[in-house]
Amino acid sequence: MHTIIVGGEKIGVSIGEWLVSEGHEIAVIDFDKNACTNIDEALGAVSVFGVCMNVNVLQKAGAERADVVIATTTRDDVNLAACQIAKQMYHVPRTVSIINDQDNADLFDSLGIDLIVNLTNLLTSHIQEGITSNVVAQLMPISGTGNEKSLLMLRVPREYSNSTLPLKSLPLPEGAAVTLVIRRDGTVSFPDETIMLQAGDEVLLIGSDVVERELRDFVARGPTII
Amino acid sequence: MIMSQITRPLMGPKNAIIIGCNILSSSIASSLVEQGDKVYVLDPDDRAFDWLEEAKVESQRIVPIVGDGSSRKDLERANASDTDVLLALSEDDIHNALVAQIAKHTYQTRIVACRIDDRKLQKMYPALGVHAINTADISSELFLDTAGS
Numbered sequence: 001m002h003t004i005i006v007g008g009e010k011i012g013v014s015i016g017e018w019l020v021s022e023g024h025e026i027a028v029i030d031f032d033k034n035a036c037t038n039i040d041e042a043l044g045a046v047s048v049f050g051v052c053m054n055v056n057v058l059q060k061a062g063a064e065r066a067d068v069v070i071a072t073t074t075r076d077d078v079n080l081a082a083c084q085i086a087k088q089m090y091h092v093p094r095t096v097s098i099i100n101d102q103d104n105a106d107l108f109d110s111l112g113i114d115l116i117v118n119l120t121n122l123l124t125s126h127i128q129e130g131i132t133s134n135v136v137a138q139l140m141p142i143s144g145t146g147n148e149k150s151l152l153m154l155r156v157p158r159e160y161s162n163s164t165l166p167l168k169s170l171p172l173p174e175g176a177a178v179t180l181v182i183r184r185d186g187t188v189s190f191p192d193e194t195i196m197l198q199a200g201d202e203v204l205l206i207g208s209d210v211v212e213r214e215l216r217d218f219v220a221r222g223p224t225i226i
Numbered sequence: 227m228i229m230s231q232i233t234r235p236l237m238g239p240k241n242a243i244i245i246g247c248n249i250l251s252s253s254i255a256s257s258l259v260e261q262g263d264k265v266y267v268l269d270p271d272d273r274a275f276d277w278l279e280e281a282k283v284e285s286q287r288i289v290p291i292v293g294d295g296s297s298r299k300d301l302e303r304a305n306a307s308d309t310d311v312l313l314a315l316s317e318d319d320i321h322n323a324l325v326a327q328i329a330k331h332t333y334q335t336r337i338v339a340c341r342i343d344d345r346k347l348q349k350m351y352p353a354l355g356v357h358a359i360n361t362a363d364i365s366s367e368l369f370l371d372t373a374g375s
Contacts, residue, residue, distance in 0.1 A: 053320055055346045077296060077324035081347075084323075088350045103298045107331055111354075 006082040007073035008039040027061035052082040063090040070096040154203040163223040167195040176207035245295035246316025247274035259287040266304035295325040314340035
């Protein structure tokens with residue numbers, strides 16, 4: 001697989017390292033000579049010096065045979081142009097773009113960028129998870145469903161170590177579904193009416209922001225005393 | 227929304243936004259104002275507003291706004307949701323292309339055009355529904371005509 005990475009800053013280089021270690025061919029475009037030197041030192045001679053909007057530069061990076069273009073610069077206009085040129089002029093099958101301004105998420109999606117990585121969102125949710133003992137985490141947005149669903153993970157909190165939580169008692173509005181239960185010992189079970197959750201168990205489910213909030217509120221109430 | 231589209235006159239005074247303040251955009255802004263339009267001009271550098279015709283700025287027919295054309299917040303300060311025309315005229319091709327696509331897809335602006343001076347890029351954008359004008363090509367043609375005659 002041949003991948004063109006646009007932008008050779010830390011993110012671009014790190015993606016490049018991973019692709020090279022997987023045995024893929026890459027080219028990394030950067031308009032900074034020093035960045036290109038660093039890229040070549042880190043990844044072998046794969047840098048292409050220039051701006052990605054310049055068709056000659058893309059050509060040099062092997063755009064004609066590229067399977068994926070990944071745009072990782074801090075400028076959303078550059079990232080968008082890189083993906084659009086790749087798609088329109090070189091028919092690159094998959095384009096991936098980082099977005100720096102959250103407001104561009106819907107736009108990039110409607111313009112046909114195949115995968116959008118929202119840096120601000122990712123960082124925020126990561127930090128949220130780190131500093132609060134969030135029992136419900138958003139693992140991954142599921143695009144294309146038209147109603148903003150995500151893959152969510154509920155981790156049954158410590159408060160439940162002396163009691164159990166019936167899986168069927170979770171408040172799941174229509175459109176939400178449990179996909180998998182991972183027990184604290186690592187075994188995996190498919191959802192089933194009889195499952196009694198315990199502290200440390202994890203539930204993977206699909207649902208909207210509303211589901212995420214409701215679950216959080218539900219778990220925050222703690223074990224029901226009967 | 228639909229109502230305003232129906233009742234909005236196709237001709238007559240319009241609200242316009244111009245992205246990037248330079249000699250080209252100031253001249254277009256003045257002409258639009260003379261047709262009766264109100265023009266907001268966005269540029270991140272307020273020194274660029276020196277290009278604008280002072281009298282029209284004073285009478286608030288041209289409204290300079292310091293801001294980034296790709297920021298929704300700044301576009302809304304320029305009344306983006308109620309604008310009929312957006313022209314992206316900065317010297318930066320791909321910035322213009324992004325702003326044009328924001329206007330078209332986010333604000334459903336009726337008339338959108340952008341300046342793309344790179345010939346190869348300019349040829350690509352129509353397929354993406356972006357009306358791209360190559361100002362460099364137009365002026366180089368004039369020069370070549372002169373040189374050739």
